[in-house]
Amino acid sequence: MTVPAIVVSHVSKRLGAHQALTDVSLAVSPAEAIVILGPSGSGKTTLLRLIAGLEAPDTGTITVHGVCVAEAGRNLIPPHERGLGFVFQDLALWPHLTVAENLGFVLGSARMPRAERASRGQRALDTMQIGTLGSRYPHQLSGGEQQRVALARALVGQPRVLLLDEPFSSLDPELRATLGAELHQVRRELKVTMVYVTHDRDDSVLADAVVEMRGGRITSLSNAGNP
């Protein structure tokens, strides 16, 4: 039996006075792409952050590739040991590092030789069609270019799971469609599990499954094309 890539089991989370998540359970198969859909405040970003290990659940457990990474009240495995890639909503590109250095930071954490780091980073940039931008700083790039850098950075470490928090929300429809398609192609080639959070139903077209959330709960779960 295939071990699920991600299992979220009866997870709840309170943020201050707000109950962000209530008894959420979810399983994602390896190499599966799921979209978590919901309006603002539905808890989808919180769920993503719990999977990443940036927060700890109040109740329940989270498992990544068969390993329990979090249980009630604490993270058992820190974020950098979970084999993840994360694209933040505001991209979070490190402003003091060049594009190449942003990717190099990820590879340096994997204790890779410098030469291999450089070539792997360049390949990642080429894959996202920004191979010539390595020496630039984030503030010198256009919005679309920054998005591509964020994606390249998330993928360059060859994560097993890719988490995306509304990555294309600030882009025009044409660029969104282009990047979305490129993303899914890369994902399939690399066989990466993907969890994609959005409030836009149009983003769900390339997903294998769609999870809808509202008020901190999952309200529906459907396979793509089978609502």
Added chain:
Amino acid sequence: MWGWRSSRTVAIGLAAAIFVVSCVLPVASFLMASLRDATAAFALDARQWRLLVNTAGLGVGSAVLATAIGSPLGLLLARASLRYRALLRVALAAPLLLPPYVVALAWTYLASSRGLLATVAGYDALAAWTYSLPAAALVLGLVLYPLSMLATEIALRRIDGRLEEAALIVAAPRGVFWRITVPLAGPGIMAAALVIFVLAASEFGVPGVLRVRVYTTEIFTAFAALYDPGRAALLALPLLALCLVVSVVAVTLLGDRFVTARRGADTPGALRVERSQSPLVMIALVLVTALALPIAVLMREALNSQSIVATIGGSGEAIANSLRLATIGASALVGIAMWLGYALARTRGGLGRLADIGLVVLFAVPGTLVGVGLIGVWNRAGPFGALYGTDSMLVLAYLARLLPIAILALAASSRTVPLSHEEAAAVSGAGWLRTMWRIVVPQMRLGLVAAWLIAFVLAFGELGVSILVAPPGETTLPIRIYTTIANAPSSSVAVLALLQASIILGPLAALGAILAHRERS
């Protein structure tokens, strides 16, 4: 975005005019008049080069030590779960209130051959170190570390937590701290180190007590022993050149790569210092060494005073003057520097860096030159002369001395406000003044409060310029203290130093409580 005829031009132009008149003009007029009258060709001899090296060593040593102490404390204040954080912040910042000269005296009471340590140990354990350059750097480091601490705390609080979170996904916290957090906080820490360098390099009271030969004494000698302003002006140039070199290095290292970092709203730093014994031990160690020990030593001396009441008596008016004038001065400083800091922050590239360097060099001008320059500018018939002889001259003294550093501090604060926020306001129909008041200034409030506090402390303790322009018949507390201790027992010196520190601690503690309340709410 903002046209030439907008209120921006008027406001910044007015602030710039005040800056030029109050700060640049005194220095420029003094240098021009003195250098014109300077008779001899000027070259540093070997002895003076050695003194300049000593001064550079004192500046670097003080800056390094202050940063080594202050930055970790700033990290704790910004990222550790601390009970009574506001109280700790005030206590840790309190050494800045002690006059450096007096802390140097306390050090000698402690460490000299007949001091407390020698008495307890039975021998002179610190014989070679009591009066030395490292001791002077230690004293200045212990007095000035709060500048580094506050700058570090502010810099860390400004970091977008998402940037650290993004790094935590792929790297262990230690790697994230050194590769992401420290470089992002670096500009603020470096700027504070630069200010500490200039303050230490300009200092001659502490080296005087600890018998360290420094270059600033040469400038002082030209005035106080030789009454030769021309010579003093010439001698000031190498000191200004030293500060110029250091600031060019610092500004070049800082660059402006970080200035466009977007700051996430309500995204605190992701890296936290876990609760453990180590931070508390460090805080306790610093408080004991930098605050409790000097105060204890001073109190021991003060108790030897045969008449504490007589020593303090008559200081009421001086205390009130100092509080009033330091409050006015700090408010004026922040009020003017806010506009110029904003303008500097919005100035890109080479021109912005040049302005940064110019401000550092202006700040490095010895207080005596500034004071004599102020007299030259303001002591004349006409509207300028109407202010001379009033206590407005003391406020002008604070402006002349401290505006450069206030502008630099508030430029750093302005840089954290994204230009897009102003653009959004402009597009929404708001004029520049309204944008500043409703959008930019609220986002700078932490920096404004910190700048006001530091300006208040520095203005309160200012002596070198004040004594030259204070109106006859009126005095500030530092002037009263230093004119009284000219022939007073060391016990009386201790009493008055403790008085000065305690007077200023009150308002700062109140301000700290207000800040704490705002933090909680």
Added chain:
Amino acid sequence: MPYRCRAALTAALAVFTVVALARCRGSDPGPRSVTIYVSTDRVFSEPVLRAYEQQSGVTVNAVYDTEETKSTGLANRLIAEQARPQADVFWSNEPVRTLVLKSRQALAPYRSPNAEGIPTALVDADGYWTGFSARIRVIAYNTTLVTSADAPTSVFDLADPRWRGQVAIADPRFGSTSFHVAALYAAAGDERMDAFFRQLKVNDVKIVDGNSVVRDLVARGEVKVGLTDTDDVNVAIEDGQPIAMVLPDAAGLGVPVMPNMVSLVANAPHVEEGRRLIDYLLSRDVEAQLARSAAVQIPLHAGVPGPRNIPAIETFTPMTLDFTKAAQRVEDVTGRLAGILGL
């Protein structure tokens, strides 16, 4: 920021600005006032000036000075203000400042009738300054470490190897010490004095911030002896510290005597009040007051009771001094000593 907070802040700023500006004030409100710059220690001079205020009804606006190594002093302020003087009178506790001001034409001549009886050597022939209430340069010693029989009796004794590492002097570039060394150079000659200071350097002399620091080091026993002024030592004696003093070179060059000096400032705003204040300062009453005070200053008028513990000026041989010559040597001596002592 909520609107209420902004409105409150704006209102507070407006009130603050009005109050602050209303409180800015000058220092010459009364119809009769005089401004004096005082380089004599405040603890001694302030009571004298307060007494004058009470007696005359004239408001005295005084500006006091710090120790010479703490700031560049009022002499520089007077020079800077020459184009538009604020001060009427200058009261100095050592000659160099006054003589520099005279050379810069910052003073005006005034011969007070109360100068009658003051030795002519201590009154400027041109009338620009008048001496009164003198101090003496003394050798202070710690009474628990040095007996009175063993205490040095001459400045030149301080270079004796038996005092190695046990001698403190104030920085000879500033204040009364600068005048003292300049006077020694003028009296004893450059060769002898250069050799003396070289030997002091070999003897590991401690060069400190000021005369009061010398006194403190001696009183604490960190050094056994030091060169300082009578008023500094007397403050410590009154404070119960183990210190005493010797009048140096009574049998040689003579004891260095430094008078206070008072002068009228050139183009003073209140000339008549300035003259009256000078008359007061030169009075026998003031000399008696300063003699009785912790300043223990020696009256120059004959017949005025002197301070206890300090010999009357008639009982010892003062150093013969040409103040002008001594003051002219200051710059040159400062340069020499910077090199010899490694300052």
